[in-house]
Amino acid sequence: MGIFQTSAIYLVLFTIVRSSARDDEWKSATATYSKETDGSIITEGACGYGDLHKTSYGKYSAGLSSLLFNQGRTCGGCFELRCVDHILWCLQASPSVIVTVTDFCPPNYGLASDYGGWCNFPREHFEMSEGAFSEIAERRADIVPVQYRRVNCVRNGGLRFTLTGSSYFYQVLITNVGLDGEVVAVKVKGSKTGWIPMGRNWGQNWQCTIHLGGQPLSFEVTSSSGRTVTSYNIAPPNWQFGQTFEGRQF
Structure with a gap:
């Protein structure tokens, strides 16, 4: 093998390793929490998941500031967070917690970004569930400095598809997504159709306007x-709006 070929291989390997290390790097942000009676976030957020307990995201969920939310494309993604550099509020040994993105934390430009306007652009901020926040910091804290990094989502069971809509408007909410957690494209197929691309309606709700009634859906x-x-033929021909079906997992 020539010296140029060997150098090229080493360059490729170095690039891959460096890229992987960059993905795993801890980055700096801040975090607060939304207070709920059971320590979790149960209200429907900007990702469209509805009751977060039904999607198993309730206790370990978070809303993101504009920069991190990326217009909803980060919905379903998982982040590992730990509280750092605050001897009064951070729990000892800096334990970490993994949360799923379920909501958007809107900016409040009527307040300074360092005093109440935590989600103002370009701040990187997490509005966590109370239960998740309490695993890394004292509940008495107002706002804490954190470090975060993207991680793969660990899910039980397969992807879940919840069907909603009417006659010629079909919408599916996709939850329980493993791997990176983010869905970027969806296609649907009935027994009488080919593969039909679906458009993002909002959050992780995807839509199309093709008649699919009376057909098994893939x-x-x-x-x-x-x-x-x-996931082939996971919804039977007599499926109904409001039903949820389970498919394959990544």
Whole structure:
């Protein structure tokens, strides 16, 4: 093998290792929490998940500031957070917690970004559930400095598809997504159709306007990592709006 070929291989390997290390790097942000009676976030957020206990995101969920939310594309993604550099509020040994993105933390430009306007652009901020926040910091804290990094989502069971809509408007909410957690493309197929691309309605709700009634439905889902998983005939021909069906997992 020539010296130029060897150098090229080392360069590629170095780039891959450096890229992987960059993905795992801890970055700095801040965090607060939303107070609920049971320590979790149960209200419907900007990702469209509805009751977060039904999607198993309730206790370990968070809303993100504009920069991190990325217009909803980060919905379903998982972040590992730890409280740092605050001897009064951070729990000893800096334990970490993993949360799922379920909501948007809107900016409040009537307040200074360092005094109440925590989610003002370009701040990187997490509005956590109380239960998740209490695993890394004291509940008495107002706002704490944190470090965060993206991690893969660990889910039990397969992807879940909840069907809603009416006659010629079909919408599916996709939850319990493993791997990077972010859905970037969806296709649906009935027994009388080919594969039909669905458009993002909002959050992780996807839509199309093709008549699909009376047909078994299959779904093809692509994550932000570029991986695709196909779930064939998971909804029977007599499926109804409001029902949830389970497919394959990444």
